[in-house]
Amino acid sequence: RAARFVLDPAFEVGRVDPRLFGSFVEHLGRCVYTGIYEPGHPAADRDGLRTDVLELIRELGVTAIRYPGGNFVSGYRWEDGVGPLEQRPRRLDPAWRSIETNAFGLGEFINALRKIPGSEPMLAVNLGTRGVQEALDLLEYANHPGETTLSDQRAAAGDKQPYGVRLWCLGNEMDGPWQIGHKNAEEYGRLAAATAWAMRLIDPDIELVACGSSTRAMDTFGTWEATVLAHTYDLVDYISMHAYYEEKDGDRDSFLASAADMEAFIDGVVATCDHAAAVRKSGKRMRISFDEWNVWYSTRPGAGPETREWAEAPRLLEDVYTVTDAVVVGSMLIALLRHADRVAIACLAQLVNVIAPIMTEPGGPAWRQTTFFPFAETAKYARDARVLAVNVHAPTHETAKHGSVPLVHATAVTAADSEHAPVTIFAVNRSQSEALPLQVDLRGLDHLTRVIEHVGIHDENPDAANTLAEPERVALRPIEGSAVTVTGAGRALTATLPPLSWSLIRLG
Numbered sequence: 001r002a003a004r005f006v007l008d009p010a011f012e013v014g015r016v017d018p019r020l021f022g023s024f025v026e027h028l029g030r031c032v033y034t035g036i037y038e039p040g041h042p043a044a045d046r047d048g049l050r051t052d053v054l055e056l057i058r059e060l061g062v063t064a065i066r067y068p069g070g071n072f073v074s075g076y077r078w079e080d081g082v083g084p085l086e087q088r089p090r091r092l093d094p095a096w097r098s099i100e101t102n103a104f105g106l107g108e109f110i111n112a113l114r115k116i117p118g119s120e121p122m123l124a125v126n127l128g129t130r131g132v133q134e135a136l137d138l139l140e141y142a143n144h145p146g147e148t149t150l151s152d153q154r155a156a157a158g159d160k161q162p163y164g165v166r167l168w169c170l171g172n173e174m175d176g177p178w179q180i181g182h183k184n185a186e187e188y189g190r191l192a193a194a195t196a197w198a199m200r201l202i203d204p205d206i207e208l209v210a211c212g213s214s215t216r217a218m219d220t221f222g223t224w225e226a227t228v229l230a231h232t233y234d235l236v237d238y239i240s241m242h243a244y245y246e247e248k249d250g251d252r253d254s255f256l257a258s259a260a261d262m263e264a265f266i267d268g269v270v271a272t273c274d275h276a277a278a279v280r281k282s283g284k285r286m287r288i289s290f291d292e293w294n295v296w297y298s299t300r301p302g303a304g305p306e307t308r309e310w311a312e313a314p315r316l317l318e319d320v321y322t323v324t325d326a327v328v329v330g331s332m333l334i335a336l337l338r339h340a341d342r343v344a345i346a347c348l349a350q351l352v353n354v355i356a357p358i359m360t361e362p363g364g365p366a367w368r369q370t371t372f373f374p375f376a377e378t379a380k381y382a383r384d385a386r387v388l389a390v391n392v393h394a395p396t397h398e399t400a401k402h403g404s405v406p407l408v409h410a411t412a413v414t415a416a417d418s419e420h421a422p423v424t425i426f427a428v429n430r431s432q433s434e435a436l437p438l439q440v441d442l443r444g445l446d447h448l449t450r451v452i453e454h455v456g457i458h459d460e461n462p463d464a465a466n467t468l469a470e471p472e473r474v475a476l477r478p479i480e481g482s483a484v485t486v487t488g489a490g491r492a493l494t495a496t497l498p499p500l501s502w503s504l505i506r507l508g
C-alpha cells in the first residue's frame with residue numbers, strides 16, 4: 001500500500017493569492033482584549049499592543065485580517081470605537097453576551113496592522129441592525145482623504161492619511177437564524193446589492209464580498225448563493241464561505257477527512273457561481289472568500305454564550321488544539337491550495353485566544369498552539385507560489401460522515417516566476433495506524449536532485465497539545481528517510497508519511 005502522484009510543471013491549478021493566508025480578529029472573548037491589546041502588560045508597547053503577540057503574528061505570516069466580526073459586527077456601531085477614548089460608550093454585545101468597552105476600535109486595529117508587515121485590513125460592515133448609510137459613513141471615515149466631517153474626524157484622531165481599505169465584507173453570516181438582523185436570501189441580496197452599489201460611488205477601487213452560506217449544512221445552502229448572486233453578481237468580487245470542523249463522538253476518521261467535505265463545499269459554491277454566470281451570459285468568474293475556517297469544538301458543553309453573566313473579555317471559544325487538530329488544519333490548507341484558482345481569500349478564524357493559533361495569559365506569556373505550525377509553514381512556502389496539479393492515487397477507507405476517502409491528501413507548490421525553483425509538497429496521512437509510503441514521479445523537474453527537508457506534525461500521542469504549563473510540547477519534527485532517486489522514467493521522490501501526520505517536503 002502506497003500513495004502515488006505525478007508532478008509536472010506544465011500542469012497547474014493556478015497562482016496563489018497571498019490573501020489565502022488571511023486571519024480574523026473579532027471582538028469576541030479575549031481575541032482583542034488581553035489577546036492583541038493589553039495596556040499594562042509587561043510586553044505592551046505604548047499603544048497597548050502586546051509585542052510578544054505581534055511577534056508571533058509576524059511569524060505566523062498572516063495577510064488579510066478580517067475585523068471586527070463575525071457575529072459581533074451585526075450589532076456593532078463602528079462610531080463607538082473611534083474618537084477620544086474617554087468618550088467611547090460601554091455597550092452590551094448581544095452576539096457574545098459580553099460588555100464591549102470600545103477601548104479598541106478601527107484606528108487601533110489599523111495601527112496594529114501597521115506593525116504586521118504584509119497584512120491588510122478586511123472590514124465587515126453591519127448589515128444586521130444597520131444598512132447602506134452606515135456602511136457609507138464607515139467607508140468615508142476610512143478611505144476619504146479629507147475635508148468632510150467624517151474624514152476630518154479620522155484626521156483629528158491622528159490618522160491624516162486615509163486607511164485605503166480595499167477589502168469589505170457586506171455583513172456576516174446573514175443566512176444564519178442566530179445572526180442579529182438575520183435576513184432571507186431575497187432581503188439580503190437586495191440590501192447587499194444596494195450597499196455595494198452605493199459604496200462604489202464613494203470608492204470605486206474597493207473589493208466586495210457578499211455573504212454566502214454559514215456552513216454547507218445550512219438548509220438554504222445553494223439556493224442562498226443563487227438568490228444572493230442573482231442580485232449581486234455584477235456588483236461584488238467574492239462570495240464568502242465559512243466552515244468549521246470538530247471531532248464528534250470519538251469519530252476521528254471522519255474528523256481527519258474534514259477537508260474532503262471542505263473541497264466538496266468549494267466545488268458546490270463554484271458550480272453555483274458558474275451557473276449564475278451562465279444564466280446572465282457573463283464572462284466574469286466569481287471568486288471565493290473563505291473568510292472563516294478552522295477546527296472549532298462548537299458543540300462541546302459551555303461553548304455557547306447563552307448562560308453566562310455579562311462580562312468584559314470573558315474566556316470564550318478558547319479551544320486547546322491537539323496534534324490531530326493540527327493535522328486537520330494542515331489538510332484544510334491543502335484543500336484551499338488545491339482550489340487556488342477560485343479561492344482567492346481565506347481567513348483562519350481566529351487569530352488570538354478565540355479558536356486561535358496563538359494563546360495568551362493576561363499578564364502572562366503568549367504561545368503557539370499546535371495549529372500554528374502547519375499554517376506558518378504553508379504560508380511561508382505557498383504565499384507567492386503557483387500550485388501544481390496533484391491527483392493522488394492512494395488507498396481509501398470508509399468514514400461514517402464523508403464516505404470513502406483517500407488516506408493521503410496532498411498538494412504541491414513552486415515559485416510562480418522561476419522554472420528551476422524548489423518544489424514544496426504538503427501531504428497528510430489520514431490513517432491513524434499505518435505509515436504510508438509516498439512516491440512522487442517528478443516529470444520535467446530534472447533540476448530537483450535532493451530533499452532539502454521533510455518536517456511535520458505527528459506524535460506518539462495524537463492528543464498532545466501546547467498549554468500554559470507546557471507551551472512547547474508540540475512542534476515541527478524532522479521526518480527521516482525521504483530521498484530523490486533516479487528511476488528508469490526519470491526522477492522520483494520516495495518518502496514515508498507517519499500515521500496521523502501532516503508533512504512538508506521541500507525538494508531542491
Ligand code: AHR
Pocket residue numbers: 026069070071072172173214292349350
Ligand atoms: O468565529 C466565530 C463565529 O463563527 C463568528 O463570529 C461567526 O461569524 C461564526 O459563526
